[in-house]
Amino acid sequence: MRAGPTTPPSSQTAAGPAGRPADAERVAALAAALARLTPGARTFMEVCGTHTMAISRYGLRDLLPAGMRLVSGPGCPVCVTAVGDIDRVVALARLPEVTIVTFGDLVRVPSSHSSLAAERAAGADVRVVYAPTDALELAAAEPARQFVLAGIGFETTAPTVAGALLMARERGLRNFSVLSLHKTMPRALRALLDAGESRIDGFILPGHVSVVTGSDCYRFLPAEYGIGGVVAGFTAADVLEALLLLARQETPAVEIGYRRAVTAAGNRVAQELLARVFAPCDAVWRGLGPIPGSGLRLADEFADYAAEERFAIDPGEPVEPAGCRCGEVLRGLIDPPQCALFGRRCTPETPVGACMVSSEGSCAAHFRYRAIDAPGNADA
Amino acid sequence: MPDAERILLGHGSGGRLYRDLVHDVFLAHFANSVLARLDDAAALAASGRIAFTTDAHVVQPLAFAGGDIGRLAVAGTVNDLATAAARPLGMAAAFVIEEGFEIARLHEVCASMAATAAEAPVEIVTGDTKVVQRGAADGLFITTTGVGEIVAGHEVSAAAAAAGDVLLLSGTLGDHALAVLAARGDFNLTLDVRSDCAPLWSLVEAALAAGGEAVHFMRDPTRGGLATVLAELAEEAKLGIEVDEAALPVTPAVRSACELLGYDPLSLANEGKMVFAVAPDAAGAVLEALRGRPEGARAAVIGTLVGEHRGRVALRTSYGTRRVVDMPVGELLPRIC
Amino acid sequence: MCLAIPMRITATDGPAATIEADGLVQTTSLMLVPDARVGDYVLVHAGFAIAVLESDDAAERLALFDEIAGMAEGGESGSDPDPDAGGSYDPSI
Numbered sequence: 001m002r003a004g005p006t007t008p009p010s011s012q013t014a015a016g017p018a019g020r021p022a023d024a025e026r027v028a029a030l031a032a033a034l035a036r037l038t039p040g041a042r043t044f045m046e047v048c049g050t051h052t053m054a055i056s057r058y059g060l061r062d063l064l065p066a067g068m069r070l071v072s073g074p075g076c077p078v079c080v081t082a083v084g085d086i087d088r089v090v091a092l093a094r095l096p097e098v099t100i101v102t103f104g105d106l107v108r109v110p111s112s113h114s115s116l117a118a119e120r121a122a123g124a125d126v127r128v129v130y131a132p133t134d135a136l137e138l139a140a141a142e143p144a145r146q147f148v149l150a151g152i153g154f155e156t157t158a159p160t161v162a163g164a165l166l167m168a169r170e171r172g173l174r175n176f177s178v179l180s181l182h183k184t185m186p187r188a189l190r191a192l193l194d195a196g197e198s199r200i201d202g203f204i205l206p207g208h209v210s211v212v213t214g215s216d217c218y219r220f221l222p223a224e225y226g227i228g229g230v231v232a233g234f235t236a237a238d239v240l241e242a243l244l245l246l247a248r249q250e251t252p253a254v255e256i257g258y259r260r261a262v263t264a265a266g267n268r269v270a271q272e273l274l275a276r277v278f279a280p281c282d283a284v285w286r287g288l289g290p291i292p293g294s295g296l297r298l299a300d301e302f303a304d305y306a307a308e309e310r311f312a313i314d315p316g317e318p319v320e321p322a323g324c325r326c327g328e329v330l331r332g333l334i335d336p337p338q339c340a341l342f343g344r345r346c347t348p349e350t351p352v353g354a355c356m357v358s359s360e361g362s363c364a365a366h367f368r369y370r371a372i373d374a375p376g377n378a379d380a
Numbered sequence: 381m382p383d384a385e386r387i388l389l390g391h392g393s394g395g396r397l398y399r400d401l402v403h404d405v406f407l408a409h410f411a412n413s414v415l416a417r418l419d420d421a422a423a424l425a426a427s428g429r430i431a432f433t434t435d436a437h438v439v440q441p442l443a444f445a446g447g448d449i450g451r452l453a454v455a456g457t458v459n460d461l462a463t464a465a466a467r468p469l470g471m472a473a474a475f476v477i478e479e480g481f482e483i484a485r486l487h488e489v490c491a492s493m494a495a496t497a498a499e500a501p502v503e504i505v506t507g508d509t510k511v512v513q514r515g516a517a518d519g520l521f522i523t524t525t526g527v528g529e530i531v532a533g534h535e536v537s538a539a540a541a542a543a544g545d546v547l548l549l550s551g552t553l554g555d556h557a558l559a560v561l562a563a564r565g566d567f568n569l570t571l572d573v574r575s576d577c578a579p580l581w582s583l584v585e586a587a588l589a590a591g592g593e594a595v596h597f598m599r600d601p602t603r604g605g606l607a608t609v610l611a612e613l614a615e616e617a618k619l620g621i622e623v624d625e626a627a628l629p630v631t632p633a634v635r636s637a638c639e640l641l642g643y644d645p646l647s648l649a650n651e652g653k654m655v656f657a658v659a660p661d662a663a664g665a666v667l668e669a670l671r672g673r674p675e676g677a678r679a680a681v682i683g684t685l686v687g688e689h690r691g692r693v694a695l696r697t698s699y700g701t702r703r704v705v706d707m708p709v710g711e712l713l714p715r716i717c
Numbered sequence: 718m719c720l721a722i723p724m725r726i727t728a729t730d731g732p733a734a735t736i737e738a739d740g741l742v743q744t745t746s747l748m749l750v751p752d753a754r755v756g757d758y759v760l761v762h763a764g765f766a767i768a769v770l771e772s773d774d775a776a777e778r779l780a781l782f783d784e785i786a787g788m789a790e791g792g793e794s795g796s797d798p799d800p801d802a803g804g805s806y807d808p809s810i
Contacts, residue, residue: 059701130567131764160763348709369703572740633740
């Protein structure tokens with residue numbers, strides 16, 4: 001029997017009215033506790049774009065003890081989408097009968113030669129939605145056009161697209177389809193560790209992906225790789241608490257810091273929906289290359305809603321931007337400022353790679369929330 | 381709807397239909413002796429230096445909680461003049477109207493303009509109307525131009541700002557941008573937010589009365605938000621800026637909407653707020669004066685100008701850490717990730 | 718990974734719910750959390766509630782925090798952390 005909440009749960013920022021937020025004292029105390037713990041040189045990786053943003057936005061690196069390094073991994077779904085896949089979205093946008101429906105995250109990402117924003121300026125019909133179900137309303141309102149949803153995101157978002165597909169089927173909407181570019185986390189973590197390129201002492205595990213997957217799916221990390229992980233929420237206190245839990249682990253383990261939302265088993269209903277509407281497939285990750293079984297395609301039962309079945313397109317050969325080190329950033333091998341282009345040729349205004357274009361990409365987060373004396377502060 | 385109730389191409393072509401429209405709509409709402417002469421140019425009297433500004437207004441939808449394109453147009457121009465410490469003397473309004481636009485809606489827009497002008501106070505003394513074919517104008521575009529009389533004896537600009545100046549913000553951030561977003565209905569969202577759109581000459585007049593020459597700089601954070609104004613000030617003044625995040629006034633509704641949609645309150649447009657840079661010894665008096673007016677009830681000290689990291693804006697977070705604030709890039713897009 | 722905020726269910730209509738937070742009102746689908754009820758706080762992402770939130774577990778967090786702070790200060794309180802205990806959800810509660 002679960003107890004209902006009597007007070008509202010903490011929001012992302014746990015900010016009170018103007019003034020110090022409710023958790024400022026807790027953050028200060030956690031930072032002090034971290035400092036006293038002195039675990040020695042440690043490198044922890046987060047694999048969630050929203051964690052990347054939170055860490056930069058709150059300046060949490062300033063609060064960490066010397067020797068504790070936080071790196072970003074392949075946690076930004078837009079950043080890890082291969083250029084070739086963006087080319088497919090652009091090719092669909094160019095079809096005159098097609099309206100591309102997309103989350104805002106994807107609009108400015110460069111394809112080999114273009115972007116959805118550029119295509120829109122050239123006359124393509126591109127519409128931004130916040131929820132996949134909004135695409136259904138758009139489709140219902142204009143039966144003469146074909147509405148294609150560009151499905152990006154990990155296990156947090158894929159169930160919402162699955163839900164929209166079920167609704168589309170129930171409503172008999174024939175002018176709606178999905179180009180599934182969804183990916184799943186656990187295999188990417190394996191691929192990262194199997195590459196054995198850099199030492200990772202522990203993972204800050206994604207908060208909302210884990211709401212769906214549950215934390216049990218990460219047990220292979222301590223069991224097979226001897227690396228621990230803590231599922232973290234998104235407030236500054238949540239992240240610091242997770243670091244503290246990680247730092248004090250004497251035996252690697254999977255723990256849940258974000259207990260108000262995440263369980264070991266996860267959201268079974270969402271998992272069943274994923275299993276019904278999607279099927280695992282191989283996927284190419286920018287920076288990591290092809291990872292078998294790490295993508296989601298529409299299940300055979302829903303093949304009639306698959307955009308790649310409905311439309312013939314020729315996206316051409318993908319072209320990677322020259323000099324771009326996004327791949328190394330995504331694997332946590334370098335910090336964004338170590339890329340020669342960072343803050344100089346590559347800025348949010350003039351991005352070269354996806355990590356800078358996506359507003360939650362590691363490079364964008366580092367740049368937008370950079371320290372006052374970091375590169376990028378030279379006059380443009 | 382019968383033809384008589386919609387704008388026709390003929391309304392823009394200068395003949396009888398046009399004259400009728402001017403009398404029935406524009407003169408009816410903007411009643412004043414200068415406009416009533418219907419001369420091609422309005423004659424105004426001014427002494428000393430004048431300020432001169434223009435703005436095109438292209439908001440969609442045309443109406444939203446707390447305002448409409450008419451209120452936006454008048455307030456926007458009054459506020460631009462106000463940043464130059466200029467009392468508004470007169471405004472021109474040029475309308476580009478799409479064929480088929482309902483005249484009843486034009487009445488509503490003009491009534492709103494008249495009410496906002498009365499608040500400012502300013503008169504709309506001259507104008508123009510053109511009609512374009514259906515599909516070419518998103519309903520209605522309004523361009524307003526304003527002339528004002530500069531009342532401050534001293535220079536009010538970024539060049540006058542000095543290290544040590546206190547930064548004041550007249551009220552809450554993000555209300556206008558989110559009111560428009562909610563009115564668009566794109567995101568299936570109801571927000572307890574009203575646009576802050578308002579003419580601010582009276583507020584600025586009060587600030588100047590309290591601070592005099594100590595008021596060094598004023599600018600309104602419209603498109604691009606507070607982040608843009610601060611970035612511009614730092615660059616133009618060749619000074620650094622320190623902002624205290626905890627001091628920024630943001631309503632809970634705006635804060636929640638920003639968290640849900642992935643927006644930064646510092647990047648959101650405001651249409652009834654002013655940023656001031658004031659010499660430290662007068663900052664308290666100016667703040668009092670701002671808070672004494674309804675548009676400035678939530679005025680706050682938000683930061684200072686400094687001699688370090690010139691050209692850069694640093695935000696001190698609520699946790700005591702610091703990071704840079706840039707101008708927002710490109711269009712404002714909601715995120716899910 | 719994704720933006721989601723806690724919102725309170727104020728009304729339901731089949732699988733749809735009206736949710737509210739600080740004057741923000743939205744409709745959302747409860748398809749992924751069929752057991753959610755009016756008065757529950759849910760985590761909302763991209764138009765769907767993805768979890769019903771437990772109470773803020775403030776008291777629990779404080780206890781954990783005190784334990785950690787105590788350990789960090791040099792005194793050891795409690796035994797070595799059990800990898801399977803501590804953070805894991807116990808469905809029997």
